[in-house]
Amino acid sequence: MAEFEPQIIAFCCNWCTYAAADLAGTSRVQYPANVRIVRVMCSGMVNPIYVLKAFEGGTDGVLIAGCHLSDCHYIDGPTKCDEAVEKMRKTLHVLGLEDGRLRREMVAASEGVFFAKVIREMVEELKKLGPSPFKTKMEAPA
Amino acid sequence: MSEVTLEIDGKKVTAEEGTTILEAARCAGIEIPTLCYHRALSPYGGCRICTVEIFRGRRSRLVTSCVYPAEDGLVVNTKSDNVIRDRKVLIELMLAKAPKAKAIQDLAREYGIKETRFKTEDPDNLCILCGMCARVCEERVGVSAINFVGRGVERDVKTPYQGTVDIDFDVCIACGSCASICPTGAIKLEDITAKKPAPILSEFEMGLDSRAPIYIPFPQAIPNVATLDRSQCVHFATGKCRICEEICGADAINFEQEDEVIEIEVGTIIVATGYDQFDPSVIPQYGYRRYDNVITGLEFERLSCAAGPTEGKILLKDGRQPESVALVHCVGSRDQNYHEYCSRVCCMYALKYAHLAKELAGADVYQFYIDMRCFGEGYEEFYKRCSEEGVNFIRGKVAKVTDEAITDEEKGKLIVVSEDTLLGKMVRVPVDMVVLCSALEARSDAEDVAKLLTINRRADGFFLERHVKLDPVATPTDGVFIAGCCEAPRDIPDTVAQAEATAGKALSLISKGTVTLEAAISTIDESICHGCGRCEEICTFSAPKVADKDGKLVSSINEALCKGCGSCAVVCPTGAVSIRHFTQDEILAQVSALTEAK
Numbered sequence: 020m021a022e023f024e025p026q027i028i029a030f031c032c033n034w035c036t037y038a039a040a041d042l043a044g045t046s047r048v049q050y051p052a053n054v055r056i057v058r059v060m061c062s063g064m065v066n067p068i069y070v071l072k073a074f075e076g077g078t079d080g081v082l083i084a085g086c087h088l089s090d091c092h093y094i095d096g097p098t099k100c101d102e103a104v105e106k107m108r109k110t111l112h113v114l115g116l117e118d119g120r121l122r123r124e125m126v127a128a129s130e131g132v133f134f135a136k137v138i139r140e141m142v143e144e145l146k147k148l149g150p151s152p153f154k155t156k157m158e159a160p161a
Numbered sequence: 162m163s164e165v166t167l168e169i170d171g172k173k174v175t176a177e178e179g180t181t182i183l184e185a186a187r188c189a190g191i192e193i194p195t196l197c198y199h200r201a202l203s204p205y206g207g208c209r210i211c212t213v214e215i216f217r218g219r220r221s222r223l224v225t226s227c228v229y230p231a232e233d234g235l236v237v238n239t240k241s242d243n244v245i246r247d248r249k250v251l252i253e254l255m256l257a258k259a260p261k262a263k264a265i266q267d268l269a270r271e272y273g274i275k276e277t278r279f280k281t282e283d284p285d286n287l288c289i290l291c292g293m294c295a296r297v298c299e300e301r302v303g304v305s306a307i308n309f310v311g312r313g314v315e316r317d318v319k320t321p322y323q324g325t326v327d328i329d330f331d332v333c334i335a336c337g338s339c340a341s342i343c344p345t346g347a348i349k350l351e352d353i354t355a356k357k358p359a360p361i362l363s364e365f366e367m368g369l370d371s372r373a374p375i376y377i378p379f380p381q382a383i384p385n386v387a388t389l390d391r392s393q394c395v396h397f398a399t400g401k402c403r404i405c406e407e408i409c410g411a412d413a414i415n416f417e418q419e420d421e422v423i424e425i426e427v428g429t430i431i432v433a434t435g436y437d438q439f440d441p442s443v444i445p446q447y448g449y450r451r452y453d454n455v456i457t458g459l460e461f462e463r464l465s466c467a468a469g470p471t472e473g474k475i476l477l478k479d480g481r482q483p484e485s486v487a488l489v490h491c492v493g494s495r496d497q498n499y500h501e502y503c504s505r506v507c508c509m510y511a512l513k514y515a516h517l518a519k520e521l522a523g524a525d526v527y528q529f530y531i532d533m534r535c536f537g538e539g540y541e542e543f544y545k546r547c548s549e550e551g552v553n554f555i556r557g558k559v560a561k562v563t564d565e566a567i568t569d570e571e572k573g574k575l576i577v578v579s580e581d582t583l584l585g586k587m588v589r590v591p592v593d594m595v596v597l598c599s600a601l602e603a604r605s606d607a608e609d610v611a612k613l614l615t616i617n618r619r620a621d622g623f624f625l626e627r628h629v630k631l632d633p634v635a636t637p638t639d640g641v642f643i644a645g646c647c648e649a650p651r652d653i654p655d656t657v658a659q660a661e662a663t664a665g666k667a668l669s670l671i672s673k674g675t676v677t678l679e680a681a682i683s684t685i686d687e688s689i690c691h692g693c694g695r696c697e698e699i700c701t702f703s704a705p706k707v708a709d710k711d712g713k714l715v716s717s718i719n720e721a722l723c724k725g726c727g728s729c730a731v732v733c734p735t736g737a738v739s740i741r742h743f744t745q746d747e748i749l750a751q752v753s754a755l756t757e758a759k
Contacts, residue, residue: 028755055755060681060743064727072749076756089625093726094617094637094701103731 025079025145027054027138030069032062032085034092035128039084042131050135051142054082061085063096067107074116077154080145082137084124097125115152119144167235174231182226182237183211193239194248194268196255196344197291198227201404202300207291210251210268214241223247245272253277255289262287262345282314287347290316294339294348303401306333307353320353331355336395361393363470367460370470375405375414380468387413429640429667432624433660434610436646439493439500439600446561447492447597452575453478455562455595458510465517475522475594483593485525486518487577489559494600494650495531502621505650507598508534512543514596515552527553527590529579537654555590557582562595601650614641615702623649634663637724638702639676642666681742682723683730690715690737696729705729705738 031037037058043050059065062085070081083104088097104123111121122141126134163178169186176185181204186193196208206228213226216236223243238244249272255265257279269275292309295318299305310319320333333354340348350358360371365379374393377385395402396416406414438459441449448455454477456464467473477483488511494504508530515526533554535544548554557580566572567589574591581588603622604610611618616636617625624643627635634642644663645656670676683696683704692714696705704723707716716737727740739745 026756028752057748057751057755059727059748060740061726061728064731064740064743066731066745066748068745069748069752072752073756076753078756089618089620091617092627092637093724093728094615096726096728099699099728099731 023146023150025053025142025148025150026077027080027082027141027145028073028078029054029056029082029084029138030059030062030065031056031082032096033058033060035086035090036062036084036124036126036134038128039126039130039134042128043135044131046131048132048135050138053142053145054138061091061093061096061100063091063093063099063103065100065103067103067110070107070121071110074111074114074120074151074153077151079148079151079154080120080122080141082122082124082141084126084134084137087125087127090127117148119148120151165231165233165235167231167233167237169237170239176231178231180231182213182215182224182229182231182235185231186213186226186237186239191239193226194271195227196264196268196289197293199293199297199342201407202293202296204228205292205296208251208255208289210248210255212244212247212251214238214243248272249274254279257281259287259289259345259347260284262289262347264344265289287345288318289345289347290318291344292318293342293344294318297338297342301402301404302334302336302338302395303399304332304334304336306331307339307348318348334395334398335359338395361390366470367457367463369460369463389414389416429642429670430614431642431644431663431667432610432614432616432636432647433644433663434604434607434647436601436650437604439602441492441597441599443499444492447489447559448562448564448575448595449597452562452564452595454483454575454593455597457597457599458507458514459599461514461596462510465514465521473521475518475524477593481593482522483518483524485527485574485590485592486514486522486594486596487527487529487575487590487592488514488596488598489562489577490528490530490598491558492597492599493602500600500602500621502650503534504598504600505534506601506652509537509540509543509652511596511598512547512552515547516543516550519550519552524593525553527555527577527592529555529557529559529577531556531558537652555579555581555588557588560587566591601646604647607647610647614638616641616643623647634659634666639721640667640670676721678720679723679725681725681740682720683718683725683727683738683740685716685718686737686739687715687717689735691735692716693734695732695734696738699728699732701726701728 031040040056062083065083073081083100085097085100086092091097107121108118124137126137164175165178166173166175167185169189169191172189174185174189176188183193183198193211193213195211197205198211204227206225209225211226212223214221214223252265252268252272252274256269256277259265260281295308298307307318307320309316311317331354333356335350335354335356335358337350337358340350361374362368363370363372374390375387377387391397438457441447441457463469464471464475465473475483490507490511493499494502511528515528518524518526533544535541559577559579561578563576563578566576571591574593575595577590577592577595579588607618607622611624615638619625624647626633626643626648627637634644636643642663644660645651692707694707696716697707702722702724704719705716706719707714725740727743730738730740736745
């Protein structure tokens with residue numbers, strides 16, 4: 020059996036992390052291809068529905084990444100995001116999803132290498148956690 | 162008020178009714194000597210040196226001009242033989258009373274009196290009992306801490322029951338008016354009160370000089386007008402005084418003036434709020450405020466200024482010229498314990514001070530630096546010039562400044578203890594003066610300003626530009642620009658360049674007259690909006706506003722303010738808010754597509 024390859028959906032802020040991912044690419048920093056990036060204008064605009072939808076669809080992990088606290092294009096987006104993530108964690112806990120499946124990071128536009136590191140770490144952790152329980156349940160009847 | 166016409170020394174003089182002869186004469190430019198008269202005090206007629214001769218018909222009288230009213234048709238002679246004879250006797254009497262008073266000696270010389278015929282009781286006495294001190298204290302200060310006591314030959318100026326009763330009657334506020342108004346220097350504040358007068362330290366002179374409660378903030382102040390310090394003004398303390406009001410020829414003093422809020426509608430705002438100086442007393446080992454001659458760079462700047470408190474002389478606190486000066490770089494900057502950033506201007510001003518200390522005081526100069534950062538045009542050349550002038554450069558961070566001498570050479574000096582990293586050993590340098598090149602830091606009220614204008618601050622507290630390279634004077638809020646040290650420490654050429662850039666940016670907006678909006682901003686579906694106001698609460702830019710529309714509460718977005726961050730869409734309970742190009746449906750579709758694609 021092939022090794023389990025987790026799928027990560029990353030919500031990246033247009034100004035910092037999306038640029039960091041771009042930088043990682045143009046600098047040819049190697050990182051696992053398990054991540055799918057959704058560009059948002061600000062980490063503060065990530066609606067919990069998007070995260071739930073991603074897990075519902077069977078993704079193994081979600082990353083929400085944006086600017087550092089004092090670096091936000093919209094002044095306090097990261098703070099709003101942190102508050103929302105705290106609430107999301109509670110909901111995910113009730114749903115039986117492990118804490119490690121939702122990751123919140125601050126990656127500045129210049130931190131391409133750090134972005135790659137975050138993805139590597141996440142893939143490693145998700146491999147340990149195994150496939151999302153939602154996916155296995157949905158796939159079980161087949 | 163009706164006017165009266167009188168003749169003084171053969172000159173026709175018109176004066177308002179109720180004025181005294183003295184005032185009428187002074188208005189006409191005729192000088193009458195006085196000792197107990199002051200225009201801010203009620204006339205007293207005590208010294209009688211202002212005696213003049215008045216004529217009515219064939220009768221003449223000698224009167225004191227400071228209290229005698231100017232009357233219609235009066236003929237006055239201020240220099241008649243009778244007047245001069247009378248004054249001479251008065252001067253002789255006062256000379257006997259206060260032989261050492263300079264004001265009396267001057268008068269005596271003027272009237273050709275060499276010595277007094279009267280007996281001198283107390284050769285050290287200075288008081289001539291003019292009563293100015295008592296009057297100013299009662300009438301103007303409103304405290305009445307001193308007054309006359311005794312009668313006849315025992316008359317004296319004293320505080321209540323001075324020395325006779327063991328009760329504290331010290332009502333004096335140590336304002337010093339009595340001592341400053343005394344014509345002979347008889348009044349000494351320390352005789353009146355045990356309280357020490359606290360000079361009001363001038364903010365502009367970095368506390369190296371004092372100022373009056375009413376003052377012009379600094380030379381070249383804009384606007385160049387006086388301001389009144391309510392916390393120090395005697396009028397606001399006792400309700401009296403108002404001397405400045407009477408003295409001011411322009412009638413500009415207004416005690417009733419209050420702060421007022423003026424609202425101006427503008428399209429652009431330039432923030433140029435500057436910086437605060439890092440307080441070096443936070444670093445106890447440098448001894449600032451503990452040792453007199455440890456000063457900050459700004460204090461040295463005032464000392465070296467020709468218009469400053471020492472008129473450009475570099476002086477120690479005891480008035481000596483320093484023989485050696487140490488300049489300590491990076492005080493509170495490039496230091497993990499305080500500020501990690503480089504304060505940028507210190508290296509260059511330290512070089513300037515080194516040059517000035519050599520030129521103005523002929524002192525030996527020691528620079529204690531981490532790195533010399535001479536980055537601008539002509540700066541490296543100036544560094545070289547200072548090196549050639551014989552400034553000593555010691556590479557190392559100063560460990561402490563102390564006055565504990567271990568050799569005879571160090572006695573009575575401040576010793577700067579530092580590592581010399583080029584020699585690889587500790588050095589102790591005895592100097593007379595230590596100048597701390599204190600860091601520039603963000604203003605203490607920067608947070609309030611940032612909140613007010615919805616602009617951002619870096620971790621070090623300075624305001625954040627929109628983009629460090631591509632948009633260095635703009636902020637996240639359109640139309641708000643930043644310039645100068647409120648954004649980061651910078652020197653004068655950089656500040657001027659930035660200020661011009663900011664002015665240009667502001668002008669380009671003004672001349673265009675319109676603003677281009679972001680495309681991806683919030684929209685509200687009014688048909689499902691409840692008007693709950695959560696979007697209004699969360700928005701940093703105050704873009705959404707809930708208002709009544711056709712009898713229903715709905716939110717609407719001010720498109721000029723909205724930046725499109727999307728936080729309102731997250732909190733909206735009905736999904737009425739969405740961001741153009743980032744609607745909920747669009748993102749959910751992306752997420753579904755990505756999860757299904759596997």
